[in-house]
Amino acid sequence: MNNNIKHCLSKIFQPMTIIPKNSNLSRQQVTSKSQRLMLELGIIQQSIPGCFHLLPLGLKSLEKLIKIVDDELFKIGGQKLLFPTLTKSQLWEKSGRLEDVGPELFQLEDRHKHSYILNPTHEEVAGELLSMLAPISYKSFPLRLYQISNKFRDEIKPRFGLMRGREFIMKDMYSFDVDIDNAKKTYEEVCQSYNNIFDAIGVEYVKIPVLGNSGTMGGSLSHEYQFKAQIGEDNVLNCSSCNYTANTELCGDHKCPNCGETTINIQCGIEVGHTFYLGDKYSKVFNATYVGKDGKSEILQMGSYGIGISRLLAASLEVLSSENELRWPSVLAPYNVIILPPKSGSNEETPTEGRATDLYTKLENMIPCLKNNVLLDDRTSLTIGRRFVDAKRVGYQFIIVINKKTAQEVPLYELNDIKNNSQMYLTEEALIDYIKKNIRMNQT
Ligand code: ATP
Ligand code: MG
Numbered sequence: 001m002n003n004n005i006k007h008c009l010s011k012i013f014q015p016m017t018i019i020p021k022n023s024n025l026s027r028q029q030v031t032s033k034s035q036r037l038m039l040e041l042g043i044i045q046q047s048i049p050g051c052f053h054l055l056p057l058g059l060k061s062l063e064k065l066i067k068i069v070d071d072e073l074f075k076i077g078g079q080k081l082l083f084p085t086l087t088k089s090q091l092w093e094k095s096g097r098l099e100d101v102g103p104e105l106f107q108l109e110d111r112h113k114h115s116y117i118l119n120p121t122h123e124e125v126a127g128e129l130l131s132m133l134a135p136i137s138y139k140s141f142p143l144r145l146y147q148i149s150n151k152f153r154d155e156i157k158p159r160f161g162l163m164r165g166r167e168f169i170m171k172d173m174y175s176f177d178v179d180i181d182n183a184k185k186t187y188e189e190v191c192q193s194y195n196n197i198f199d200a201i202g203v204e205y206v207k208i209p210v211l212g213n214s215g216t217m218g219g220s221l222s223h224e225y226q227f228k229a230q231i232g233e234d235n236v237l238n239c240s241s242c243n244y245t246a247n248t249e250l251c252g253d254h255k256c257p258n259c260g261e262t263t264i265n266i267q268c269g270i271e272v273g274h275t276f277y278l279g280d281k282y283s284k285v286f287n288a289t290y291v292g293k294d295g296k297s298e299i300l301q302m303g304s305y306g307i308g309i310s311r312l313l314a315a316s317l318e319v320l321s322s323e324n325e326l327r328w329p330s331v332l333a334p335y336n337v338i339i340l341p342p343k344s345g346s347n348e349e350t351p352t353e354g355r356a357t358d359l360y361t362k363l364e365n366m367i368p369c370l371k372n373n374v375l376l377d378d379r380t381s382l383t384i385g386r387r388f389v390d391a392k393r394v395g396y397q398f399i400i401v402i403n404k405k406t407a408q409e410v411p412l413y414e415l416n417d418i419k420n421n422s423q424m425y426l427t428e429e430a431l432i433d434y435i436k437k438n439i440r441m442n443q444t
Contacts, residue, residue, distance in 0.1 A: 005357055007335065009377040013056050014042035016390070032231050034318035035161025037326045041394050050158025050166030054310075057334040057394075062169070062313055064332050065201075066148055069171050069307065072197045076189045078144045078173060083125045085150065089115035091124045095285050106152045106166075118152035123278065123304055126174035127286035130300065135291040138178050141300070142186050146173035148309060160231055162314035163270065169310040175303035178290055180279070183301035187221060187277050190305050194225060194273055197307070201329045203227055203316045205272070206236060208245045221277035225307075226269030227315045236269040270315045271308070278302040326395035327419075330440050335375040337363060337398040337435065338391045344380040351407035359400065359413065359428065367436050392418060398435055 017040055019026050029049060030036045038044045043058040054062060070080065089107065092098040098105070098117075106118040119125060126145065130136065151170045158166050173190065177183035191207070198205045210222035224247060226236055235248040239256035240263045248266060251257045256264055280299045282288070289297040313332065320327035330336065341356035342348035356376060363374050375396070377387045384401055391399045401414040405425055412425040417438060426434060 005360055005376050005378075007372065007375045009338075009375055010379050012375075015045075015055075016040065016042050030161075032160040032163065032314075032318060033323060034314050034321060034326075035163075037321055037324075037393075038161055038314065038317065041326060043326075044161065046161075050155060050164070052162060052165065058313075060334040061328065061332045062309065065309060065313055066171075068200050068331065069148070069197055069309070072193045072200070073144070073146055073171075073173065076144065076193045077142065078146050078193075080147065081145055082147050082149060083119070083122050083129070085118055085152070086116050087119050087125055089117050091128055092117055095124050095127075095282060097124070104153050104155065106154050120151050120153045121170070121304075121306070122147070122172055123174065123282045123302070124286070126304075127282040127288045127302065130176060130283070130288035131286045134287075134289050135297065136289075138290050138292050141176055141178050141290060142182060143176040144173060144186065144190075145176075146171060146305075160314070160318075162310040163231075163318070164233075165310065168308065171307040171309050173303075173305040175305070176283070176288070176290075176300045177303075178292070178298065178300065180301055183277060183279075183303060184221070187275065187303055190303065191223065191275055194275065194305070194307070198225060198273075200331060201312070201316060202331065203319050203329055206238075206245050206269070208236060208247055210247065210250060210274075223275045224271050225273035226271055227319050228267050229270050229315065229318050230268055231318065232268030232270040234269040234271055236267050238265045238267070239263075240265060270311070270318070272312045272315055273307040274305070276304045278304055321395070325393050328395050330397060333373075333395065333397065335396055336370060336373045336439060337400065338375045338377055338396040339400045339402070340377045340384055340387050340391070341380060341402045343383050348402070348404050348407055349380075352402050352411075355406050355411065356402050359402075359431075362428070362432060363435065366432050367439065369439060370435075388416075397439075400431070 019030060019036060019040055042055055044055060045053040047053055089098055105120060108116050148171045150167055152167055155164055155166055158164055175186045177186055206226050208224050208226060210224055226234060236245060237248050237251060237253060238245050239258060239261050241261035242259040244256050244258035253266055255262045279301060283300040283302050288300045290300055292298055316329050316332060317326055339356045339360055342352060360374050360376055363370050379387060388399060397419050399416040403414055405412040412427060413431050415426055415431050416423050
């Protein structure tokens with residue numbers, strides 16, 4: 001259509017499908033609203049149960065999420081790296097987790113019959129890395145290393161699309177400190193960083209303590225971050241009297257463990273993040289040490305901090321969407337604005353020639369956060385009505401329609417603000433102004 005327009009819908013690989021309600025796929029494998037919408041609207045495609053292709057729109061959104069996480073972790077001194085996915089099984093034997101995690105591990109052998117695992121998490125790998133690089137001076141700490149990478153877990157029942165996959169994307173950070181006080185300071189800072197990340201996404205969340213139990217991770221201080229949603233697999237207790245919140249797995253579901261109140265509210269939650277203070281559980285096993293001022297080697301204190309990146313994206317959509325239409329946190333929407341030029345051959349086509357592309361360029365130039373976030377629906381063989389329905393289902397916040405009012409002497413643009421459920425006709429200047437004021441890139 002126009003060489004200056006980078007994002008045209010006709011060029012995007014977004015295969016739309018309908019999954020019939022009673023089909024086999026629907027019954028067996030589509031287990032949540034967000035999963036169905038993401039499949040139908042060409043955001044993801046399943047390869048095998050628990051493994052998904054992330055199609056271009058899905059990846060564009062995921063990259064925005066990664067940017068938010070990277071920016072926040074950078075502020076607290078997080079250093080991004082990449083650990084290998086493949087690890088020799090002995091490392092996990094050494095920590096005792098080969099047996100503990102057992103059937104959830106993907107295990108394999110190489111041609112020499114050496115055993116390996118595909119890492120489901122990297123405490124062992126991080127601990128061993130530090131031990132291999134010893135002696136490291138106390139001056140290098142605190143050290144906060146993180147990666148965003150694919151994790152593998154042979155989940156008994158992969159389901160809800162990206163929310164419980166067998167291969168999924170996690171952000172995992174490992175912290176190393178010279179003593180317990182410093183390690184606890186790190187723990188607080190990472191929790192604050194997590195609050196900032198979840199605030200930026202804008203979906204309501206709860207941070208709940210995991211009392212003295214960190215599952216197979218070990219350690220003594222731990223919290224979960226949960227989104228409330230019907231399909232959530234955790235039960236979150238909230239006390240109406242003291243507002244105490246906890247996972248019922250750990251506190252029971254009869255009364256508040258804090259004040260004894262029995263009027264409690266229990267809701268389903270999706271765990272999107274988890275923080276653990278590990279102490280020396282792994283550093284001792286792997287002999288991850290530092291050299292102190294006095295020249296003596298001491299064991300490091302560790303922390304481990306996860307965010308299920310792919311789960312978090314799907315969980316946000318699960319919370320915000322309706323049965324038929326996707327809704328994104330503004331900061332994660334693959335595009336924020338879509339422009340629909342008239343159908344080709346219609347009466348409006350010639351008198352509005354060039355309006356859509358002009359507006360596209362102006363929006364990008366005048367609202368900096370819209371750079372690469374405006375989409376032109378150039379599938380002009382389709383009616384406006386059909387394209388409008390698609391745009392609403394995919395969940396773009398602002399849908400601009402070029403129609404006969406745009407052909408008037410003073411052109412007016414139809415602006416649909418989907419989040420505010422309103423439609424208005426505005427001059428170009430007023431439209432740009434409206435979007436600038438209402439774009440809300442920092443919340444939903
Ligand atoms: P769950 O109880 O839901 O299985 P977990 O306690 O096993 O989670 P962690 O080991 O703490 O999870 O992993 C860190 C984060 O990775 C979790 O908070 C979650 O967001 C994400 N996660 C865990 N398992 C999966 C999975 N199978 N698919 C997608 N994300 C996952
Ligand atoms: Mg699990």
